[in-house]
Amino acid sequence: MADTKNRQPQRLNKRPEEDVGPPVVEIRKLWTRFGRTVVHQDLNLDIYAGEILTIVGGSGTGKTVLLRQMLGLERPSEGCVKVFGQDITAADAQQLQRMRNHWGMLFQQGALYSALTVFDNIAFPMRELRSLPEDVIRDAVLLKMDMVGLGPEHANKMPSDLSGGMIKRVALARALALEPQLLFLDEPTAGLDPDLSDSFVALIQTLHSELKLTVVMVTHDLDTLFALSSRIAVLAEKHVLAVGPACDVLRVQHPFIKHFFLGPRGQRALEVLEERQAQNDSED
Numbered sequence: 001m002a003d004t005k006n007r008q009p010q011r012l013n014k015r016p017e018e019d020v021g022p023p024v025v026e027i028r029k030l031w032t033r034f035g036r037t038v039v040h041q042d043l044n045l046d047i048y049a050g051e052i053l054t055i056v057g058g059s060g061t062g063k064t065v066l067l068r069q070m071l072g073l074e075r076p077s078e079g080c081v082k083v084f085g086q087d088i089t090a091a092d093a094q095q096l097q098r099m100r101n102h103w104g105m106l107f108q109q110g111a112l113y114s115a116l117t118v119f120d121n122i123a124f125p126m127r128e129l130r131s132l133p134e135d136v137i138r139d140a141v142l143l144k145m146d147m148v149g150l151g152p153e154h155a156n157k158m159p160s161d162l163s164g165g166m167i168k169r170v171a172l173a174r175a176l177a178l179e180p181q182l183l184f185l186d187e188p189t190a191g192l193d194p195d196l197s198d199s200f201v202a203l204i205q206t207l208h209s210e211l212k213l214t215v216v217m218v219t220h221d222l223d224t225l226f227a228l229s230s231r232i233a234v235l236a237e238k239h240v241l242a243v244g245p246a247c248d249v250l251r252v253q254h255p256f257i258k259h260f261f262l263g264p265r266g267q268r269a270l271e272v273l274e275e276r277q278a279q280n281d282s283e284d
Contacts, residue, residue, distance in 0.1 A: 086099060165199070231244055
């Protein structure tokens with residue numbers, strides 16, 4: 001194993017303040033290696049019911065790799081990843097298939113099937129993972145479309161006919177198709193202009209609240225991060241350097257945290273968030 005003597009210890013590990021029970025996702029002593037390159041080293045992380053936990057880190061810190069390991073799409077070199085109490089690192093293909101009924105995934109570019117209509121993209125997981133009559137699938141698809149702000153007139157469109165914002169909404173509807181308890185988001189606002197990004201963030205906030213979802217998100221967009229996150233997990237030096245609410249993470253003394261959160265981009269994002277909070281408080 002790699003030498004751990006010079007690695008900085010975890011600086012912050014703050015749980016949600018309310019009693020939320022055992023973790024929905026529990027990662028213990030996780031190592032990820034690609035040849036001689038160590039990406040994750042003895043990494044630990046807990047994600048609790050009802051929160052939006054955002055994973056951030058510099059290039060090469062393995063944010064998306066960690067997300068894929070939680071989904072069972074990649075296996076770590078060592079360690080344990082439990083989702084809803086089940087160790088997915090030890091699960092076989094059939095067990096993983098059953099477990100995927102309980103979570104949804106929004107990929108960075110939407111990852112819609114180009115040969116399928118909007119309707120069939122959203123229906124795909126229902127047909128693959130559930131034995132449902134077509135009339136039930138039809139009603140469910142139209143309901144999911146309505147939930148993400150898409151009317152039935154879009155059902156027969158192809159992905160090539162859609163704008164970037166509509167692709168994100170279709171992909172989100174597909175991620176919610178099986179009514180998951182856990183939702184994974186990989187760069188949910190990437191490629192959207194500011195107005196579309198704001199409306200998509202508002203949609204995620206609404207769905208998170210109404211559906212009581214647990215959300216795990218990877219993003220580099222500080223506006224999205226500050227607007228949505230219950231807690232932030234910072235990946236640095238091959239492990240989770242700090243995890244907690246934004247206000248606590250920002251106080252951690254570390255070069256990456258200072259550069260990422262307290263540079264010009266971070267200051268602008270914080271100012272926008274504070275303005276919105278002040279506006280919401282005045283409206284209340």
